[in-house]
Amino acid sequence: MEWTESGITVWRFNRTEIPSDLAKGENPQPSKWTIPPVSHWDQEDCNSLSQGFSEHKIVFDITVCGDWAGAADVFNVNGLCSGSCSSVVKDPSVFRDAYWEVASVKLYQ
Structure with missing residues (x-):
């Protein structure tokens, strides 16, 4: 995520597509990345970005039985899982x- 005065931009990278500056722990240079951002919110379109994100927090969340994975036709596709997601x-x-592991979280300013 890049948060500047002009807006907020978010990228997502597959492990094999991580830009070299990020992989090396160097200062990020988003203008040189070849992967397009997945989201961008422009400050001009959202004049409350600085207020709405001033208390920004990083949250890791695994919604085990969310809207998609918890749906009966997804959870029990081909009879592979017994019962319902909520019962399991x-x-x-x-x-x-x-378990799951986070290799690192790096913040740049």
Whole structure:
């Protein structure tokens, strides 16, 4: 995410497409990246960006049974999962070996 006076821009990179400046931990140079941003909010169009994002927080969230993954036709596609998503996640034993890792979070100013 790049947050400037002119607006907020967000990129998403596949692991194999991470720009070299980011991969090396150097100061980011978004103008040199070949991957287009996924979102951009212009300050002129959203005059409250500085107010709405002044208390910005980074949140890691895994919505296990969200709108898509929790839908019955997605969760139990081809009969691979038994029950419903909500009934499965109520059982703490299904998470015994579950984990995820964040290699790093880097903030540049």
